[in-house]
Structure formats: structure tokens, C-alpha cells
Amino acid sequence: MKIYVIGTGPGEASQLTGKALKALNDSDLIVGYQVYIDLIKHLVPDKETFSTPMKGEVERCKYAVETASTGKKVAVISSGDAGIYGMAGLIYEVLEAYGNLEIQVEIIPGITAAASAAAVLGAPLTNDFAVISLSDLLTRWEDIEIRLRLAARAGFAICIYNPSSRRRGDYLRKACEIIMSEISSSTPCGYVKNIGREGQESKILTLEELAAEQVDMFTTVIIGNSNTRVINNRLVTSRGYRV
Amino acid sequence: MKIYVIGTGPGEASQLTGKALKALNDSDLIVGYQVYIDLIKHLVPDKETFSTPMKGEVERCKYAVETASTGKKVAVISSGDAGIYGMAGLIYEVLEAYGNLEIQVEIIPGITAAASAAAVLGAPLTNDFAVISLSDLLTRWEDIEIRLRLAARAGFAICIYNPSSRRRGDYLRKACEIIMSEISSSTPCGYVKNIGREGQESKILTLEELAAEQVDMFTTVIIGNSNTRVINNRLVTSRGYRV
Numbered sequence: 001m002k003i004y005v006i007g008t009g010p011g012e013a014s015q016l017t018g019k020a021l022k023a024l025n026d027s028d029l030i031v032g033y034q035v036y037i038d039l040i041k042h043l044v045p046d047k048e049t050f051s052t053p054m055k056g057e058v059e060r061c062k063y064a065v066e067t068a069s070t071g072k073k074v075a076v077i078s079s080g081d082a083g084i085y086g087m088a089g090l091i092y093e094v095l096e097a098y099g100n101l102e103i104q105v106e107i108i109p110g111i112t113a114a115a116s117a118a119a120v121l122g123a124p125l126t127n128d129f130a131v132i133s134l135s136d137l138l139t140r141w142e143d144i145e146i147r148l149r150l151a152a153r154a155g156f157a158i159c160i161y162n163p164s165s166r167r168r169g170d171y172l173r174k175a176c177e178i179i180m181s182e183i184s185s186s187t188p189c190g191y192v193k194n195i196g197r198e199g200q201e202s203k204i205l206t207l208e209e210l211a212a213e214q215v216d217m218f219t220t221v222i223i224g225n226s227n228t229r230v231i232n233n234r235l236v237t238s239r240g241y242r243v
Numbered sequence: 244m245k246i247y248v249i250g251t252g253p254g255e256a257s258q259l260t261g262k263a264l265k266a267l268n269d270s271d272l273i274v275g276y277q278v279y280i281d282l283i284k285h286l287v288p289d290k291e292t293f294s295t296p297m298k299g300e301v302e303r304c305k306y307a308v309e310t311a312s313t314g315k316k317v318a319v320i321s322s323g324d325a326g327i328y329g330m331a332g333l334i335y336e337v338l339e340a341y342g343n344l345e346i347q348v349e350i351i352p353g354i355t356a357a358a359s360a361a362a363v364l365g366a367p368l369t370n371d372f373a374v375i376s377l378s379d380l381l382t383r384w385e386d387i388e389i390r391l392r393l394a395a396r397a398g399f400a401i402c403i404y405n406p407s408s409r410r411r412g413d414y415l416r417k418a419c420e421i422i423m424s425e426i427s428s429s430t431p432c433g434y435v436k437n438i439g440r441e442g443q444e445s446k447i448l449t450l451e452e453l454a455a456e457q458v459d460m461f462t463t464v465i466i467g468n469s470n471t472r473v474i475n476n477r478l479v480t481s482r483g484y485r486v
Binding site for chain 2: 007009012013014015016017018019022057058081082083084085086088089090091092093094095096097105107108109110111112114115116118119120122123124125126127128129130131132133138139143144146147149150151153154155156231232234236237238239240241242243
């Protein structure tokens, strides 16, 4: 009785760790959101899979726990890292609800979007940073606003996950306006769409320009701080070394 | 003329990505801190290496740029992720100082300690979080204090890098005291020492207990928020799903 919770990284198979690949191979069933299963399915073509639509996370984790209870090994996959907005926490909560704590859980980390987006843009997260999701499905928008405001005030670089959705088309603009009330509107920023996948695109721009930009839900945004500069078209936050 | 800046993850070879391994193989020279070179050297035993002691980061990056200028391919390695307190930013700054912007730079992300420590402890970073280094070599301690205080006030889980050194034996206690002035001293926390390496150890404890704990420089600390609980001896931050 075992559940692996596996972070599969940004998308391309080469950014999976050896440990993640081994765990996928060791599993009888792979559970996840279909888009992310499709990205890794060719690596383990013979495995049984189970997916639910978006927002089906609880159902997916319950199915994983029920299947693991029958003695099978189950891989629950998240894109990026399994523990950063991924399924790791929910698996523990579902196990608790089922009162079934004998199933062994192993969390296998992956490259989270903060790291993969930063690598595409340059090096904007070389010093202290905050990671904030703009999705208000599970977190109150008022709390998200407070985090944006205090993170900017404290001088963190900020990495934004889930910047947009059909219902939340203006959230990135609202977020940028809050941040601009704390730091300069000329602060260098950047974003990456479809990291490590077909159609990868990135752009470097000012905070003010970012506020006017339309991005989609497959985009990761990074907002610099007062030590962030553009060097040769790359976004770089100085840590303070004397070069 | 190419420089790869490679994040080698927590330590064990299985947590390297395929892309990182391929870049190591493609390089003529591997540059890094000796401890981290030793962890990956067996994967590419025939490669030339160059290391300097701790605090030799600028010298290392200059050597990498000078060697790449002669036409060689150079891998600069960082443990964890190359862009999170890693060498990616410094490489761009050194290239700028040399006025040599023709060298191609490719940043290859790795599993950062926030993700690998979280995976060992459970799932404490499932929602918004901040990453803060307690090293005041390059950042003023006053700025670090502000970040600790505002991150706790905003309800971020907090991942602490570089919690201690010989000279900074009491910094983790000071950090915990600042955070305890904002959130409950019974907040669940945890730390992991030597993640993914020989001698890995982890512990889950309250914020108040953490303040009295002695940890070393190879330790990563995670401080929960008001949604963090201990489930079956694992540190779990609820994202808010209805289970």
C-alpha cells in the first residue's frame, strides 16, 4: 500500500528527476489532471491512468487512496513540484479523513514553476522571494491582497502562480496595482507562458507594462525588487556580490 | 562559448534532472564549491573541475567566464536550484563586468531546498510561502528582520535557508522571536538536515521549540502558518479543499 506524490516539473521529460521517473515506473496506476498525464504518458505507455477534469482534485485523491488501499502502488502527479500548490497536502488530508494511515506516502519533488520561469527569464529569484497564487477558489482575495502588499513592502521578489483564468481576467492588473502602491512602477518584471512545453514564450517588461498585459492560466509571472535589473535582455536580481 | 549554470538538487544523483545530467556531460569543465562537486563527480568522473573555498563565488564565476571565453563549455554548479541563492545571477553580473555578452548562458533548474525539505516533512508549502535566507553577508540584518516580520504577518508559510553558521549561532532564535511576535508560538514547524544526503535528519516541532533548537548550516527550516497542522507526524498546510 503505497502512494507516490510526484512533481513532474514544467513539462518536458528531460526536466523530470531520475527518482520521479523510477517512481512512475514502479506504480500500477497514475492519477492526475489529463493535461499533465499527457505530458509524461509516453515515458510509461503501459500504465493504467485515471484523470478528472480541473477542480476534480479531491475526487482524484480519493480514488488514489481507495486504489492504494487495495494493495496497489499509485502515483499521483502534479506538474511542477508536488508540494507547491500540488497534491501532496491533499493526499495527507484525504488519508486522515479515511482514517487510513497505514498507506505509505512518498513525496517526490519536482522543478516548480518559480525555478523554471526564473531560469528562462535570467536570474530574478537569487535573493529572498515570495510565491503567491492569484487563484481565489480556496483563498480569500482579501488575504491574497494582503500578501501581495506586504511582500512588495518587504522587498521580496514575487513569483505569481495562476495569474489569470476566464473568470479572473483582471486579477493580474489588480495585483500589479497593489504592488505599484508599494514599489516603483518601473521595476523590471517578466513572464513565461508554457514553460518547457510547445509554444513557450517569455517577455521582460516593467511593472506598469505588466499591469496592462493579458496573460493566460499557463503563465508564471515574476516581479522584481529594487535590486532587479535587465542585463543583456535577462532579468537579474543582484544578491550583492562585489564583482 | 557556452556556460551552463546547473542546479544539482539536494544531493543524491537520483534527484538530478535528465537535462542537468546531459549538460554536465556536455561540459569541458565543472566549476563549483568542492562539497557540491563531490556529490556529483562520480556521474562525470573524467571531467576537469575547478573549486574555491566558501565565499569564493566571485572568483569561481570569473574563472568560468574566462574559460568559456577560450571556447570551452563550462558548467557552473549550485546545489539545489541554480537561480535560488545560486550562481545564475552572479554569472550574468560577471559577464556584464567583463563586457563579454557573446557567451551563451543556459540556466538549468534544480530541486531547491524549499521543495526537497517540504517533501521530507510532509506538505507544508501547499499554499503561498516566502523564502528567506538568514545570511547577512550580503543582505543587511535589518532587511531580513523586516522580511521575517511581514511574511509572518501576511500569513505566508516561511522557508528559511542558511539558518545558522558559526558566526550566526543565535540567528534562528532571533528569527523565531520576531515571527512569534506576529503568529502563535504553537505554530507547527520543521527542519531537515542534509536533505537527500548521508545523515539526513528531520524533526517536527512548535515555533517556540524551534527557537531553542540548535541547527547547522546544512539545515533547511520551514515555519507553518495558521493553516498548518501535524497529520500522522507530517507537517501539512491545508490549502482549503473540502475533503
